[in-house]
Amino acid sequence: MSAREFVVLGTASQVPTRHRNHNGYLLRWDGEGILFDPGEGTQRQMLRAGVAAHDINRICVTHFHGDHSLGLAGVIQRINLDRVPHPVAAHYPASGQKFFDRLRYATAYRETVLLDEEPVTGDGVLATGPSYVLEARRLSHPVESFGYRLTEPDGRRMLPELLARHGITGPDVGRIQREGELNGVTLEQVSEHRRGQSFAFVMDTRVCPGAAELARDCDVLVIESTFLDEDEHLAVEHGHLTAGQAARIAVDAGVRHLVLTHFSQRYGDPSEFERQARRAGFEADLTVAADLMHVPFPKRG
Numbered sequence: 034m035s036a037r038e039f040v041v042l043g044t045a046s047q048v049p050t051r052h053r054n055h056n057g058y059l060l061r062w063d064g065e066g067i068l069f070d071p072g073e074g075t076q077r078q079m080l081r082a083g084v085a086a087h088d089i090n091r092i093c094v095t096h097f098h099g100d101h102s103l104g105l106a107g108v109i110q111r112i113n114l115d116r117v118p119h120p121v122a123a124h125y126p127a128s129g130q131k132f133f134d135r136l137r138y139a140t141a142y143r144e145t146v147l148l149d150e151e152p153v154t155g156d157g158v159l160a161t162g163p164s165y166v167l168e169a170r171r172l173s174h175p176v177e178s179f180g181y182r183l184t185e186p187d188g189r190r191m192l193p194e195l196l197a198r199h200g201i202t203g204p205d206v207g208r209i210q211r212e213g214e215l216n217g218v219t220l221e222q223v224s225e226h227r228r229g230q231s232f233a234f235v236m237d238t239r240v241c242p243g244a245a246e247l248a249r250d251c252d253v254l255v256i257e258s259t260f261l262d263e264d265e266h267l268a269v270e271h272g273h274l275t276a277g278q279a280a281r282i283a284v285d286a287g288v289r290h291l292v293l294t295h296f297s298q299r300y301g302d303p304s305e306f307e308r309q310a311r312r313a314g315f316e317a318d319l320t321v322a323a324d325l326m327h328v329p330f331p332k333r334g
Contacts, residue, residue, distance in 0.1 A: 036063055037230070037330040039253060039292065041322045042071075042078035046259050046273075047100050048298045049074070054324050055100045056295060058255065059084050060232060062183065063164045067091040068108065069181070069234050069255075075104030076111050082325045086115040091160075091167075094125035095236040096178035097132040106139040113145045120147040124159055124169070126177045127152035153179050156243070170247050172238035174272040180236065180247045185229030195223040230330065236295060239272050240282065248286035252331055255322075256282065257295035262309050264299075280310035283317075290331050291315055294322035 042057030049055050055072025059079070066088035068075075079085070089112060094102050102125075112121055125133050130152060137148070151159065153169045160167040165183040172178040191206060199218045201209060209215040209223065233247040235256040248254045258280075259273035268275050274282075276293060283291045293306050300306075303321045310319055320328055 037061060039232075039255065039328040039330075040082050040084055041292075041294065041324060041326040041328065042075055042082055042084070044294045044296055044322045044324055045072075045100065046257075046295050046297050047098075049100075050298050052324065053296065053298075054078050055104065056236070057104060058234070058294075059088065060183070060234075061088070062232075065090045065164070067093060067183075069093050070095055070101040070236060071104035071108045072100045073103040076107040078324065079108075082327075086111045087117050089117070089121055090119065092121065092123045092125075093167075093181050093234070094123070094129075094133075095172070095180060095234070096126060096174060096176050097129035098176065098237065101236060102132065102136060105133070105136040109137055109148065110140070110142045112148070113142055116145045120149055122149045122151050122160065124151050124153055124167075124181070126179055127154045128177045168247075170243035171241075172235065172243045173241035174237045174239070178237055180234060180238070180243060182231065182233045182247045182251075184231045187229045188227045189220060189224040190227040191224050199223055227333065230333065232330075235282075237272060238274065239269060240274065240278055244274075244282055245286060248282050248288055251286060251288045253290045253292065253328070254283055254286070254288040255292040255294060258293040258306055258310070259295050259297050261300060261305060276306040276309040277313040280313035280315040283310075284314045288315075288317065290318040290320070290328075292320045292322055292328060 038061045040059040043054030045053035054074045056070040057075035058069040060067045068089050168182045169179040213220045230252045232253045233251045256279045258276040260268040260275045262275045262277040
């Protein structure tokens with residue numbers, strides 16, 4: 034299994050259908066799992082997709098409409114039922130604290146896991162670790178909504194031919210990576226710059242600066258495309274994107290892999306979302322998300 038992949042648990046918007054569960058997405062990132070927008074039915078979709086409660090290290094909620102948050106109650110209780118051995122952080126708009134509280138304590142259960150509430154108050158960095166920086170940006174929706182972005186720090190790629198030229202082998206390779214120099218040979222002499230990968234999650238929003246900032250130079254952009262282009266007036270009215278608008282955001286941002294999701298129940302043919310995204314000029318890798326799909330990260334450039 035890839036160390037980095039995006040697992041789609043549900044792709045519906047406000048109303049689920051026979052083939053689309055409410056929203057729910059898990060990002061696997063180097064041994065961590067980040068659960069985004071767990072809508073109703075997420076706990077069962079996790080089972081079907083091979084995702085365990087133990088896989089969850091963070092929960093990120095973009096906003097408190099039901100299709101993005103009603104599954105919180107079940108997921109939180111499952112985390113405690115399964116006695117997940119590590120703390121779980123929860124990020125969500127601070128203005129929705131009362132909704133988070135109601136969902137967290139919707140029914141009686143025994144708390145066995147430390148759930149760190151880390152509400153989002155505005156744009157900025159939410160968490161920093163060895164393998165990513167997690168940021169939030171404000172979006173444009175009828176209720177307060179935030180998108181999320183993970184960015185891996187830049188690093189160095191070791192070059193075998195240069196290591197061999199300098200006689201560096203075995204444990205010494207790790208040593209020069211840690212210390213930056215070995216017997217007069219610097220790390221820069223045997224390696225090259227490696228740009229860190231990035232991932233953005235943009236849900237319910239109109240076209241806005243926050244969406245563009247989150248998407249900038251992303252390896253994988255997951256973005257809502259609730260409506261087709263002919264219904265753009267509905268997208269503007271309800272605070273959503275069309276397939277073409279989502280694609281144009283991705284084009285302008287230089288996205289490598291675009292994942293469209295969050296589809297209105299009025300549409301039965303998902304292939305039309307891809308056709309409209311291509312017509313809008315997006316030429317890189319494109320996935321129209323389907324429930325229980327596993328999307329691997331692109332290979333490093």
